[in-house]
Amino acid sequence: MMHEQKALLDADLQQVVKRLNSEETSVEPYREDYRRLLKNHGKMIRASLLLIFARAHEGSPSQPLAFESPVVTGAAAIEMLHLATLVHDDVLDEANTRRGEPTVHTIRGNKAAIYLGDLILSRYMEIMAEIAPSTDFIREQAGTVCEIVGGELLQESARGNTSVTRAYYERAIGGKTAALFRLACTTGVKLGADSPSPELLPAAHDFGQHLGMAFQIIDDIGDFDVAHDSGKPKLEDIRDQIYTLPVILGLESDPSFQPIVELHDPLRVLDYLQAHPQLIEAAKDAARQEITQAQQALEGAPSTPASPPSLRP
Ligand code: FPP
Ligand code: MG
Numbered sequence: 001m002m003h004e005q006k007a008l009l010d011a012d013l014q015q016v017v018k019r020l021n022s023e024e025t026s027v028e029p030y031r032e033d034y035r036r037l038l039k040n041h042g043k044m045i046r047a048s049l050l051l052i053f054a055r056a057h058e059g060s061p062s063q064p065l066a067f068e069s070p071v072v073t074g075a076a077a078i079e080m081l082h083l084a085t086l087v088h089d090d091v092l093d094e095a096n097t098r099r100g101e102p103t104v105h106t107i108r109g110n111k112a113a114i115y116l117g118d119l120i121l122s123r124y125m126e127i128m129a130e131i132a133p134s135t136d137f138i139r140e141q142a143g144t145v146c147e148i149v150g151g152e153l154l155q156e157s158a159r160g161n162t163s164v165t166r167a168y169y170e171r172a173i174g175g176k177t178a179a180l181f182r183l184a185c186t187t188g189v190k191l192g193a194d195s196p197s198p199e200l201l202p203a204a205h206d207f208g209q210h211l212g213m214a215f216q217i218i219d220d221i222g223d224f225d226v227a228h229d230s231g232k233p234k235l236e237d238i239r240d241q242i243y244t245l246p247v248i249l250g251l252e253s254d255p256s257f258q259p260i261v262e263l264h265d266p267l268r269v270l271d272y273l274q275a276h277p278q279l280i281e282a283a284k285d286a287a288r289q290e291i292t293q294a295q296q297a298l299e300g301a302p303s304t305p306a307s308p309p310s311l312r313p
Contacts (some may be wrong), residue, residue, distance in 0.1 A: 016076050047184070055192075
């Protein structure tokens with residue numbers, strides 16, 4: 001990404017953070033919980049994608065966006081949707097840390113975390129309704145939330161099933177993660193800074209979907225990367241009997257791996273993967289292929305955005 005584009009993105013992101021901080025709830029303990037979440041807001045990849053695609057057309061403004069801009073508002077709302085899903089996800093996964101800090105339910109209990117997620121999700125919907133240029137825009141937002149939940153449900157229904165296929169895994173992560181990446185990109189185009197460019201929609205759609213697939217595959221590989229701190233618990237998926245790509249590839253290629261997985265001992269699975277590094281390599285290859293497809297989606301698009309965030313596996 002060119003230096004000026006990065007500077008613009010940083011300035012726009014600052015407005016998004018300001019917009020997120022301007023959200024208020026009158027219920028005191030929830031206010032505190034929300035503040036704690038925002039203080040540790042992460043990389044804001046989804047908001048960045050929205051901003052990049054909002055600026056992806058010819059003649060987009062060379063000045064930072066104003067606080068009141070619908071693009072800033074939309075980017076803040078997309079991050080709110082993401083936050084809401086994470087707060088609920090950490091309850092479901094019984095994860096104690098995220099971004100290096102204790103999770104909401106660890107501090108305040110499951111009930112408070114569910115309510116906080118509900119509250120943030122509701123505000124996301126309300127904000128998107130306020131800035132929606134069309135009914136279709138709202139339909140896409142709501143439909144994508146359904147897809148995210150659908151992906152989670154697919155994952156949940158396969159829990160503990162050692163016959164789970166790669167195609168099934170791809171459908172699950174396509175819903176739970178890639179759909180939101182895709183939504184961030186298409187929402188950016190639809191809210192486009194100054195003027196929306198519908199001709200960019202197919203590229204934004206495919207780019208977001210493939211980048212999201214790559215992101216989740218890398219996240220799933222990271223769960224086994226015990227040597228590197230990611231601010232999240234390690235071996236979480238295998239402990240929860242969620243079989244991700246490296247494990248699925250092992251199950252498909254070696255019948256002797258299944259009884260090891262069925263011992264339900266995360267360390268035995270880790271040992272196996274460490275002894276068979278080709279499985280992690282093959283999963284990384286799958287992520288690289290998704291990134292290539294994401295790049296291809298941009299080629300030939302009318303006016304392409306700056307290079308995507310670095311997610312090289
Ligand atoms: C993280 O996956 C979780 C998601 C990508 C989606 C979670 C979605 C829900 C719980 C659906 C319901 C919530 C709302 C508000 C509609 P992960 O557990 O693989 O990643 P992690 O390592 O970051 O926890
Ligand atoms: Mg989780």
